[in-house]
Amino acid sequence: NAGVTQTPKFQVLKTGQSMTLQCAQDMNHNSMYWYRQDPGMGLRLIYYSASEGTTDKGEVPNGYNVSRLNKREFSLRLESAAPSQTSVYFCASSEARQGGSPLHFGNGTRLTVT
């Protein structure tokens, strides 16, 4: 059982380049999330998807777009990368039950923008 799979694991971009981070989950979860984690800090929510076809902004959505392709997949796109977007990006999923559900995380994509 793979859980949450993120690709790629590492990426180096030049300022202004674009890329898409991929995430897929095999737990039949409704909700999916994208977070970023900067060194020594906690996670900040970029975007959230409650279900297929819906997305919602989190704490730090500027500079990013997302696409909930189907129930399994939730991608994050950087249209024009900036050095401030150097970070570790985590995807997560959950059942989204009333009263709270645990999140299941992927192992992250380490992105460097030069």
Next chain:
Amino acid sequence: SQQGEEDPQALSIQEGENATMNCSYKTSINNLQWYRQNSGRGLVHLILIRSNEREKHSGRLRVTLDTSKKSSSLLITASRAADTASYFCATPMDSSYKLIFGSGTRLLVRP
């Protein structure tokens, strides 16, 4: 702005001792969650406590929740070197399913 804030930021203890981490949050919540992150890895869920619960146990972990003080604590008893990690609390944003994380407590357990 972050909903939850952990305290202390860093904690160093000897193997066998207990470790206590605290989390304060700002708005009303229906649940609070604790996660562990080993270096270079994704977060792993530890415990979820709902707003109508005051205490919850899981193995060597004990979590308390005081909604009147808007605070929670995570106690790890009889710590082991393998408990060395960062620990985060997370609370819902705007009464939604969106979880917001604190900045974490870095725990070092010395053998």
